[in-house]
Structure formats: C-alpha cells, structure tokens
Amino acid sequence: MTRADRLERRRAFGARVRALRETRGFSQETLAECAGIHRTYVGSVERGERNVALDNIHALADALGVSVRELFDK
Amino acid sequence: MTRADRLERRRAFGARVRALRETRGFSQETLAECAGIHRTYVGSVERGERNVALDNIHALADALGVSVRELFDK
Numbered sequence: 385m386t387r388a389d390r391l392e393r394r395r396a397f398g399a400r401v402r403a404l405r406e407t408r409g410f411s412q413e414t415l416a417e418c419a420g421i422h423r424t425y426v427g428s429v430e431r432g433e434r435n436v437a438l439d440n441i442h443a444l445a446d447a448l449g450v451s452v453r454e455l456f457d458k
Numbered sequence: 459m460t461r462a463d464r465l466e467r468r469r470a471f472g473a474r475v476r477a478l479r480e481t482r483g484f485s486q487e488t489l490a491e492c493a494g495i496h497r498t499y500v501g502s503v504e505r506g507e508r509n510v511a512l513d514n515i516h517a518l519a520d521a522l523g524v525s526v527r528e529l530f531d532k
Contacts, residue, residue, distance in 0.1 A: 390512075435511040437510060438468055438509050439464045439467075442463075442464070451532040
C-alpha cells in the first residue's frame with residue numbers, strides 16, 4: 385500500500401463521514417459533541433487529514449447512527 | 459461510549475483479524491510481513507490491545523484479502 389493509497393483512503397473515509405453528517409443536518413459542532421470529540425478534529429477527519437483509530441471510528445458511527453461498516457465503501 | 463465499550467470493540471476487531479488469519483492458514487509473522495507491520499503489533503491487535511488506525515486497518519484487510527467492511531461485524 386503506497387502513501388497515495390493511504391491518503392486516498394483517508395479522504396474516502398472523511399468524505400463518507402461528511403456526507404452522512406450533512407444527510408442528518410448536523411453541523412460539525414453537533415457531530416463533535418455527540419461523538420465526544422473536538423470540533424476541529426471532526427473537520428480534519430472530513431478533509432482526510434487524519435489516520436482515525438478504532439475508538440473514534442466507533443464514536444463517529446454511533447453519533448451518526450450508522451454501523452461502522454457504513455463508514456467504508458467496501 | 460464507555461471505556462468498556464471501547465475495549466469490547468477493540469477485542470471484537472482483534473478476534474475477527476485472528477479468525478480471518480487462521481482461516482487463511484497464515485501465521486502472525488506471515489500476516490505481519492504481508493501487511494508491512496511488525497509481528498508483535500499483529501499479536502497485540504489480535505488480543506484487542508490496540509486502537510488500530512485507518513492505515514493499518516486497510517493494510518490488514520489487504521493482506522487478508524478482504525474488504526475493510528469484513529473486519530467489522532456490523
């Protein structure tokens with residue numbers, strides 16, 4: 385897996401989080417509060433800048449009301 | 459999400475990695491080499507001790523020949 389692959393997959397994850405958040409009509413602030421993580425962190429996740437780990441992946445899925453599987457396109 | 463929830467989900471992830479690895483007849487060493495990560499790290503992931511992040515989640519899925527979704531039970 386190349387660095388480009390990693391960045392592309394981080395971006396895909398972030399784009400999915402953003403799309404689900406917007407579908408729910410949540411602001412980044414609301415999602416951050418529901419997930420118990422910082423608002424600026426949510427922004428950087430959505431921009432694909434973060435190597436998000438399991439605990440926060442689960443927290444985001446819970447806050448968005450989806451299963452973890454739904455945060456990945458395959 | 460409580461600390462117990464987080465630990466339970468890390469354990470569930472690790473158990474799934476182990477089950478898929480064993481189904482393929484891979485040793486921890488083989489999986490580690492294929493995924494480009496350290497053998498002792500694979501062991502600690504399988505024991506549920508690690509808050510594994512996106513890059514390594516993808517590397518493990520690729521090495522196991524599964525989609526990322528298959529690493530999660532829901």
